[in-house]
Amino acid sequence: MSRELAAGDFSTWLAETRSAISVEGSANVPCGTCTACCRTHNILIAADETETLAHVASTLQIPASRMPHGDLLMMHEESGDCPMLVDERCSIYEHRPRMCRTYDCRVFPASGLAAGEDKPVIDEQARSWSFSYPTSSDRVEHDAVLAAGSLLAGNRQLLAEADIPTNQIQLALAAVEMYDLFMPPDSARADGAAVADTTPLAVVVELTRRRGLRAVD
Ligand code: SF4
Ligand code: SF4
Structure with missing residues (x-):
């Protein structure tokens, strides 16, 4: 039987998500122990995310084709995991890419x-x-x-x-x-x-x- 997770009241979620989209805010997702995002994405780091880039080894950064000049992709492990995922936690959480801060699978x-x-x-x-x-x-x-x-x-x-x-x-x-x-x-x-x-x-x-x-x- 599939488990059920409380996503919250729909209208509240919608208002918060629209606000996050318009001002590039962070998504507040009750992820719990889920780390699916850290195992399946090509993580994009925009050129203006200097704080994030300072915390990712340059050997893990590759140019993102078909994206604005200067945007980068973080290389992932052979398993598909993000290299910043250590012991099931983001090792650069405070400095994680915008893409990670804004992603909400709801x-x-x-x-x-x-x-x-x-x-x-x-x-x-x-x-x-x-x-x-x-x-x-x-x-x-x-x-x-x-x-x-x-x-x-x-x-x-x-x-x-x-x-x-x-x-x-x-x-x-x-x-x-x-x-x-x-x-x-x-x-x-x-x-x-x-x-x-x-x-x-x-x-x-x-x-x-x-x-x-x-x-x-
Ligand atoms: S946004 Fe969704 S898929 Fe990603 S870690 Fe959180 S709960 Fe998992
Ligand atoms: S940078 Fe952190 S939050 Fe983003 S995918 Fe990697 S481990 Fe997950």
Whole structure:
């Protein structure tokens, strides 16, 4: 029998996650003893993460192709483990990469997407989360995120043409960003608009617009 982990109230999780996305804050995931993230990822270290880079041996840093100039990937062990994982703990926790600080596998059950065939241990953990729905808004908001996830996953080509990453975690995060377009017309929308255009092209254009606005903030 699969275990069940409390993921928290859906609306609270959604608000915190959207805030973390918009200000690049840290995710507050009750990971417990799970270290799946430290065993399955290519860990990206952005060029501006100087504090992190100072704590990772240069021999473990390799240029990240297809990423902005100067971004690096941390080499992993033959087993796939991150070399910073020592005795089941992150040995550079206070200085861990932004990617590690912001990753939250609850975004997969939230968006209805899977982590991916190459990340079975994360998918196993993701399937264990169970959100709570103390109010009707929690349900309605979750349905809206699921609808956004489904539309985005079905329109990868459109996203790719707009230069928007289409890997699973990026799709799931985009669903969190765009959920308000999928709220029922009588619900409060994040941007205050009354009716949203949820055709695929309109959603992609709006996602591009919002990310552009964030980039110049
Ligand atoms: S898979 Fe989820 S619970 Fe496990 S370490 Fe990563 S974020 Fe935490
Ligand atoms: S840097 Fe730390 S948190 Fe990030 S993958 Fe490696 S061990 Fe895990």
